[in-house]
Amino acid sequence: SDSVVEKRIVFNLDQTFQWWRLTIEDSGNSDAFITLGIFKMGVFYEFVRNIKEGFGITPSDPSSISRTPGAYSQGQVKDRFRTANVMIPVIEDTQRDKLSAIFNKIGNNKPCILELDPTNRISEDSMYCRMTTPLPFINRTLNYYDVTQINFEELTR
Numbered sequence: 001s002d003s004v005v006e007k008r009i010v011f012n013l014d015q016t017f018q019w020w021r022l023t024i025e026d027s028g029n030s031d032a033f034i035t036l037g038i039f040k041m042g043v044f045y046e047f048v049r050n051i052k053e054g055f056g057i058t059p060s061d062p063s064s065i066s067r068t069p070g071a072y073s074q075g076q077v078k079d080r081f082r083t084a085n086v087m088i089p090v091i092e093d094t095q096r097d098k099l100s101a102i103f104n105k106i107g108n109n110k111p112c113i114l115e116l117d118p119t120n121r122i123s124e125d126s127m128y129c130r131m132t133t134p135l136p137f138i139n140r141t142l143n144y145y146d147v148t149q150i151n152f153e154e155l156t157r
Contacts, residue, residue: 012044044113055116056084057084057116060082061080084154085151089146108130112128114129129153133149
């Protein structure tokens, strides 16, 4: 809304094809080139029970500045990123098994795409990220569990 280009655009497509073609038309572009980032495609898992409302998103700026009182101080500018803290309440054994399988596949070192609101704000509230915590299951009652806190850190480069 303030003429700042969004760095992430996320689409969910229902089609499955062997080949995809991406066409970008920008006839009004006076630069005669378009810069693109990284494209990620693959299978996804949609939770039977979604994450709990009240999830947290924290923007972070790891830039460092050496401050001089009363003077403009320069620093080393680094890419900003976000962290997300989510919980998933009351899941059954089948969803617990699926989450365990996902964690066994990606652990804390392989990236994934987290969509916090895949219906309304898919590009704004999605992130290419890495899980940074263990996967904590707390038994609520027989065959039902809560996932108490999962932290994700956005990967920006």
